[in-house]
Structures are given as structure tokens and as C-alpha cells.
Amino acid sequence: MPKPPFPWRGWVAAGVVLAILVWSAQGTGASLKAFAEGVPQMLAYFQKLSPSHKPWPLDYLPEIKDRLLETVKISFAATVIGAALALPFVMVATRPLAANGFVYTLGRGFLNLIRTIPDLVLANILVAGFGLGPLPGLLALIIFTFGVVTKLLADTIETVDAGPMEAIAAAGGTRLQRAVFAIFPQIAPDYIAYSLYALEINVRVAAVLGLVGAGGIGQILYRDINFFMYSRVGMIIAATFVVVFLIDSTSSWLRSKLV
């Protein structure tokens, strides 16, 4: 009987992961002891937020509703606009559709660049430019959505069946016709799935965009936290949780129906 080779690769990988874990725990001060102390404190905090500690001020609901709606609108609009922009841009960010290698390299480079900027940093910069309010938040999420959807779409296009594209080229079709007739129908389900995925992230990010003054529910959350208004904070968190959960589960359900 031949012996299976020693699985040294698996052991090396496990060792590396362990080393990284130890190293990063040291840097962040994470330890089991800190965890054991932190959990009760967290529970105590939750206690303060709950309506059993002090009844929630129901007259605060209309403002929460308005701000949450703003958050939802920001994330929906950003998803639609960002995903729409992805479609034409993917023409330069994918090898089979780009006019030449130079355009492709430039397109990919730009894409990678905008994807390295963290959302909140981006929102912060945009607030500096456009002032406080939902507009900079919207712009930040448009850019984020655009980056994610274009990247995923470009990667998908490079794995798609090239046969139909060749057939259309052979019949004298242009680059744009190749994209619209041969590629887009093949990637349509993926495109919708990626857009929904971006929406799920957008709703979460939009909820905290207010931290940098970029509108939405985060803005009043941040204010109430700073003023130690625990009941209000509790209400905001509960309402946000419900809305995010609803959008998230609907979107995941839709995605599971695709492909």
C-alpha cells in the first residue's frame, strides 16, 4: 500500500495562522481576560439602553423615522446609480472588452485605486468638500458601489464563455455590440446579485455615515451617544436593526432566487 504524503502544507498554514493571531492579539490588547471583563460591562450598557431601565421616549419616533428613511434612500439611490455607472465602465476594465491593453491597465488601476479608500475616509473627504448632510454620504456610497460592482463584474466577464463574442465579431459586430449582445445577457443574473450585495453593505454603511456628518440615522445616533441619552440610543439601535434586517433578508432571498 502506498503511504499518503505527509500533509506538511496544512501544518505550515495552521502555524502561520496561529502566529498571526498571537501577533495581532498583542497589538490590540485582546486577551481572554479582557474579554471576560468586557462582556459584563457590555451587558450593563445594554441594560441602560433597554426600555426596562427607563421607558423609551415615543415622541422621538418621528425623527428616527425621518432619519432612517434618509439612510434607506441614500443606500438605495447609491446602489442604483453606482451599479448603473459600473456597466459602461466595465467596458474598459475587462480584457475582452477593452479597446487595448493600455486602456485595460488604466481602467483596472483606477478601479483598484478607488477601492483602496475606506468608505468613512471617503465620506469624510466629501463632507469637507460638500458640507454636512446626506449628499456627501450619497456620493461616498455611489463610489463604493461603483467600485465593488465593477470589480466583481469585470472578474465575472473574464470567465464567461467567449464563443458568442467571437461569433458576433465574426459577423462584423462592434465592441459595444459584442458587450451588449454577447456579454451582458450572460452576466445579467450576476450583475443583479452583485448590486443587491452592494445594497446590503450600503444599508449598513449608510447607518454609520452620520458619524462623519454625512447624514442619515448615524447623525442623531452619534449626537445622542455624546449626550448620554441612553433611551434614545436604544430606540435608534432597535429601529435600525429592524430596517437593516428587513432589507438584508429580502435582498439575500432575492439573490438566492437568481442564477
Next chain:
Amino acid sequence: MEQPAILFENVTKQFPNGHVALKNVSLSFKPGEFVVVVGLSGAGKSTLIRCVNRLVTPTSGRVSVAGVEMTGLNETGLRAARARIGMIFQNYNLVRRSSVLRNVLAGRLAHLPSWRTLLGNFPLADVELALRSLDRVGIMEKAYQRADTLSGGQQQRVAIARALAQQPTVLLADEPVASLDPPTAHQVMRDLKRLSREENLTTLVNLHFIDMAQEYADRIVGLRAGEVVFDGPVDGMSEGTFEEIYNRRIRPDDLRGTADLHLTDRAAGNGVLTSTAPDALENSTQETISAAH
């Protein structure tokens, strides 16, 4: 003298990796000729056919279609020339998620203003032409089905309809029946031959199987290692000629088997599975083997 439908003049193709796939090929095809290109795998059949519509650009030499020198065209000129050159592929190359009709309309893309096609706004005349093309290969009733709901043979007919919708003067087919079972393969070959006759279409078909080549070709071009080693009418060709082209003995897998079409057609109707193909294949195999000893 009549202008050749397709003209190869000293065509050489060397791929970037240094491999020379075509060596100084000169050929001339008359309008309406039905030519089958045979040769072993790697002989350069696909490369030859793809030089016609410049999916492959020759390294040197000239290829002309209906007097237009393909090798000298810019982007726009190339698209205009390709508009009249139909092509059929081994894997059909349909957009599987699109309807049959939309696939056939792809044959009209280079004939119409780009913006109209991109908006999906095809003139009625073009839609009618697409439907008629489907009718000519006998599957008009499938027009609004998704392409991937069709059988392999039906999908290849959609591809033929797409080529017909181009109203081509030249038809290229790279192993059009390699993915089909013998009876379907013969039906598709008959379709191609009939359309070539009806439209006076110059047709260039790559085939692996020598018996099919003999059955359908007017003229056979044999390639070996990128060189034309045979070019002549199909009449009077023997297995020996193919052995010269292949530079080896004919083997059973060089034959598809001439499934008796009338038998199988009728058999499909009354549910009896009849085919003379396996026997015929075995007999010829034995002959070949005994000839080898």
C-alpha cells in the same frame, strides 16, 4: 476569368509563440463551391478558415473575399466585409440565455446603425429576414424560446440561421458537426449543402471525418502541417488519397459512419431504432486493418 469568391495568395501564419500554422498557402475558390478542408488535428484547418474573415491575421500573403483584400482593411472596412461572411462554429457560439430570434438578429448587427441595434430596435424587415432564415432551417416555431432550451442540432441550425441572416456570399464552418450525433450531423451537413446550392454560397467546411467529406464536398483541400498537400474534386478520391493527406493509415475514428438518413428519418417517426452505421463502420475498420497487414 471569373473573380474568385475567396483567394489565398502565398498566405503564411506564424503565431507569436513561433509556431508556423500555415505555410505559403495559395488557393482559389469559385463562387458557389462547396469545399471541405481535411487534415489531422493541428494541420491548420481552423487557422486557414479563420484567415478568411481575419479572426486570424496572416503574417504574410494576401486573402481576398469577392475581390476585397481582407488583409489590407482597417477596423471599419473589416466589419463591413465580415457583414457578408457567415461563420458557424463547433460549439454553436449562441448566447444561451437570449432568445433564438435575438441570436439570429445578431447576424444583422453589421448591416444596421449601431445605436438602433443597441436599443434593441430592429427594423421589421430585419426581424422578418431573421424569421425567414429560421424557417429555412426548419425551426421558425422556436423563435421566442431561449436558445439553451434547444437540442444540439437545433442550436446549430440557429447558428446557421444567424449566418443566413447576414445574407452572406461566403459561409465558413469550423467543424460544424463535431458535437453532434451521426444522424443529426448528416442533417446539418445536408442543410449546409442545400443552402449553399440555393444561395450560390461559397462554403468552406472543416471536417474531421473523411466519409462525410466525401459525401458532401464538391472539392477537397487536404492540409498537412500547414501545407496544402491535396486539392481537387471529390470524384475518384479513395482512402489512399486520404492516407496520403494524413500521412498514415485511415483509422475507424476517422469515419463518422454514413448513417442511412432515410432509414433513420423514418425510424424517428415510428420509434424503431435503425442504423446501418455501426456495421458499416466495423466492416470498413476490418478492411483497413487487414489492408494494413
